[in-house]
Amino acid sequence: MKKIRCALIGSGNIGTDLIYKIQRSEVLEPVWMVGIDPESEGLARAAAMGLKTTADGIDGLLPHVLEDGIQIAFDATSAYVHAENSRKLNELGVMMIDLTPAAIGPLCVPPVNLKQHAEKVEMNVNMISCAGQATIPIVSAVSQVQGVEYAEIIASLSSKSIGPGTRANLDEFTYTTSNAIEVVGGAKKGKALAIINPAEPPMIMRNTIYCLTEGEPDEEKITASVMAMIKEVQKYVPGYKLVNGPSFEGNKVAVFMEVEGLGDYLPKYAGNLDIMTAAATRTAEMFAEEILAGKIELNPVEVA
């Protein structure tokens, strides 16, 4: 069966984990891995797994895009270089899945709004943040039942799973996730909190979602909606589990989740990284299915 050929930009933890997930896909094939450090472990591993590699950054990939039929790229570099990467690849008709906090394209949480983006043939979609992927489905599940005045999420992450980039730019994480709780989750106001816990053995990613509903919460409907949403997320992140709740107190709904990763390249406790790569893969698959079915066509984006 024909598969859509993909490039991975960024040879760190996320990029490397993506190779495994994309290799398992029935509609995607990882072809190129782009890095900037010829000595990096990620590039060596990619080469060993049969990918073509370059250590010359995005410019090392560009001459091969057309001949190798690359149609989808994943950017796991940084917010600072993403815009440039995206522009260069969009010009060649490659659609971009952004795993950085750059968020120049529309925000995507697969079970909430992916279909919409695929139908519109967006050429750049952003995956928000790990906390966003883990919590926004629940906010959305509540806001589908009744209005959410305010939603607040707390993501507890194991220290070992947080790289230097996120650590040095924690504010971006906070802003991006808070905004997405409103834009994608449907809350009138959103707030995101992140806690980095160094416990050994490392703790599995935990997320708490609080929603303040407009009026008294409809306990039965909200519980059903949350349970249905969890099943949707489990389709691409099997370790997405409810630990406690939904619990109701006045108009406050509390849901306590845990995210265990698949343990592909990253350890199982790093559910935060796994949910990003899994959501990005799911997003790419949706686009790939539409392309393969002839429903959408990717076209070069003209430079303004």
Add this chain to the structure above:
Amino acid sequence: MSHLKGRKIILHDMCLRDGMHAKREQISVEQMVKVATALDDAGMPYIQVTHGAGLGGNSLQHGFALASNEAYIEAVASRMKQAIVSVLLLPGLGTMKELKSAYSAGARSVHVATHCTEADTSPQHIAYARELGMDTTGFLMMSHLSDATSLAQEAKKMESYGANTVYITDSAGFMLPEDVTQRVTALRDVLKPETEIGFHGHHNMGLGISNSIAAVAAGASRIDGSVAGLGAGAGNTPLEVFIAVCERMGIETGVDLFKTMDIADEIIFPMMDHIVRVDKDSLTLGYAGVYSTFLLHAKRAAERFGVPARDILVELGRKKMIGGQEDMIQDTAMTMAKQRGLLKESF
């Protein structure tokens, strides 16, 4: 008089920040002004004023205060004759936007707080505070969980981002005086001579005063505490007591002892909703090494789910939960309640 005679230290009062925890964030702007002007009059050089969890603290996780941080800071800062108003900022909760508006409201000093092993989540905030010209402290919370050498490395990172003071923060009130001595000594060994060292104690094991003295003896020059001990857990180092001890030892604080005693008895004590003291729950925090702020949350969860607060606190300690994970208190209480047959699965 002791061997510390003539040592000068800088006191930092926490009633209006750590004390917010003990008041469930319900201190009014008027009360803050009353406390702060009295402290200013007594010569207290630094007064911290924010939500208990600091900038960005107003939340379901940490509770909503009666007023915004900016409203508190502005009301207090505009009335200070000599005291500097400081704020607390935990990266991951507070952001640089909030630091900027706190600065605009009159704050000129900040504790940038991270868990003791996670100093590298603070470079943006420390650098920005320095850029604003603020007195900038790196605040290593739950310091008892790190050994002296590792803690010193984290302190060094904060110094490299621009912190002019680094605090050893005994958030759980777990440390013994020798733990404090070791850690202050380790920091003093690696930090630049001009970088100050601070100690922030909690009185859960009744050691707030002796730990602070141990810190000074090992080279700390800044001490946090709160008049009448108004703070999380069994409270902070009670400053009026600490000042009295300092006077007997010849340590110079520049703060008026009798005025501070009066503030403790006449203003702070009557404000308390519960008597902030060592009781079985706050002692459990100190004994088990649990974040002091968890106390009232655990008591509330205990009431709601029927699991004793002490059991919840011990379990949180076992699960190595750290400051900021207040959501895990309800989660833990619910899980324990299910195990004890007190709560049904909801589905």
